[in-house]
Amino acid sequence: MATAHPIRIGTAGWSIPKPSAPAFPADGTHLERTARVMAMTEVNSSFYRPHKPETWARWAASTPPDFRFAVKLPKAISHEARLAGADAALDRFLSEAGMLGDRFGPLLVQLPPSLRFDRAVAEDFFALLRARFDGDVVCEPRHASWFADGADSLLAAHRVARVAADPAPVPGAGEPGGWDGLRYWRLHGSPVIYRSAYEPAALDALTDRLRAEAASRPVWCVFDNTAEFHALDDALATMERLRAPS
Template identity: 55%
Template sequence: MVQGSTRPPHAPPRIGCAGWSIASRDVALFGDGASMLARYATRFDLVEINSSFYRPHRRATYERWAASVPAGFRFSAKLPRTITHEYRLRGCGPLLDDFLEAATGLGDRLGCLLVQLPPSLAFDARSAATFLAVLRRRWTGGLACEVRHGSWLTPPAEALLQRHGVARVAADPARHGTDARPGGAPDLVYWRWHGSPQIYRSAYDAAALDALAAAIAARPASRHWVVFDNTVAGHATGNAAALQDRLQAGPATAAGPAARRRR
């Protein structure tokens, strides 16, 4: 069993991107560093490793990444698509072992695992419960699941996620409406914003970022991890920095334009 890193429940939100590429327009937001990851970590304290979804990395690679960032920095590592999309959560014990043997090279900087399910994978209580039990025997740290079939947005699925301590990702754009709101275990709120209206490409405007800042401020007792995945056109770093500025400015700013006008 691998124990994941934890964070106090009232800690400030962690904000970052899916990957640590820095758009040329945003270079001035970051300090100097020996690598792109080290420069990224001068501004943000969270990054989501999406490349692990597509291909395996050696443990030495994860160890090198961990050594590139400060002690307070955290990684979220995405489970391989072989587990979620090919095996569809069934018979995954050996695959999980292989993935975790490598990914735990991040040490205590590995703060969360992300499970992104295929849109075609409907909720099946037996296979989902078996998978989560198998995973939880191997990993006790943060765990988030992005569900994309509407059958997961039901009381039985919600109860199962809560029982295993799994945060249901609050995704934008939402596929089914209620998946825009966080669910599952309440101690971790995991936001994944993919870009809207054009997924992965569009930047978020000020109104959208105000709304997200207000939603985060409305749940002060939870740990918030916010990941911008609108990386294709390079908008993730700018949006993440803009949200960071809003939250650091205080409650009035996080509450949105109306609150700022009253100030």
Template identity: 50%
Template sequence: MQPVTIGIAGWALPRADADLFPPSSFGSNLARYAAVFDAVEINSSFYRPHKPETYARWADNVPAGFRFAVKLPKSITHEKRLQDIEAELDQFATEAGALGDKLGWILVQTPPSLRFDPAAVAALFAGLGERFGTEPGDGKRGRLRLACEARHGSWFDDEATALLSKMDVIRVVADPPAGEPGPFVATSEDAAYVRLHGSPQIYRSVYEPERLAQVAAWLRPRGDQALVIFDNTMSGTQVRQAAQLRQMLTSSPDIAP
């Protein structure tokens, strides 16, 4: 089984971790980052659009096999709340589609106040599938995956779970979860998307080795269909912790999930 994919939210390189990356003469910060990690999560797309040329340039800065996870714009999820979003989806597809086959995941994060609406949710993921050519259930490594980090409890009932499963949407494991999500039930048997925001203090907390070992044990059987992103970027430890988790995943398991 291939290893779990590990990355960071963004490719800022902490000065304290400079020794883990090639020197600045190697190229851009993204190129240096991609020499160490196999994936990165782009959150800036949530706040503002990026030109197709920008995405294309990013794709050119990373090697074959590197993949981007791109967060869906808040104009779709938070402002229009999944209603009348055809134009916004078209724009996003034109922009992020410039990543080509290096686009690995589209991350949909909904606000804590947004209740599950089956018609709207089905239309959203069908619309993304049509624009990006996702094929639910084909089981091919490297294909684009859709992931959802919902934060209202209604997104975790049986109806929501069944719909996300049918549409092959990965339910994100978020630590800590925001809003009032319900009990976690996986919606994909062969894939996982884990976002480690830092707990208990979001973005700032450092994960203890014991907690990372638990995460590693949960991820290990999922192999190359699992992505874990360290989003505790204000802690300054995200790079070291990602490297620590990777080391744990390549060693023998010692803590049960």
């Protein structure tokens, strides 16, 4: 099946290979090495702490023109403020991360498992975000209340794609939703979250799904099973499958 839109495969952070990993560039920083092999990476460190504008600019300058960074929203906004009253923190974050320029891919809003869907809070936050950021936005909710028509339609109205996560923390979380203008998978490792590698059959099925989705929209797929260094192997194996005839 020919794809009409790009499929970008990457890892959470710029991973270093295990000794058993396929050939990987030997020179340069970890980011430079990653960017010569993959089309994107997901910046998770921004969730934990701010980075200086010059750090974001340096990362952008270290990558080729077609490379993209997905960027995780700070936990100060998503987990501590719980999406409310976040104007100043959001402005600061976007001014810093905005130094990525055209390397800025999707903005990832991961929500805490305890955060229920509250229409008023969600509407205010995503309207606030959209007034400041016109790029792609994806959301990874982890409370069951977000997987209903009301939440889905609100996300779609603000051009926010709902992440497909594995393992799914609640029913419905394993399938994409919200805005259908892009698809975004976050694969955390299964059966042991963050630690397990994916079996070949699972990667075969994933490849088929990514190809099918890319017939209609851009597709992003991030491996987050980094605790035992499987993310890079799984990303490279998926890319090899995508290069093979369907």
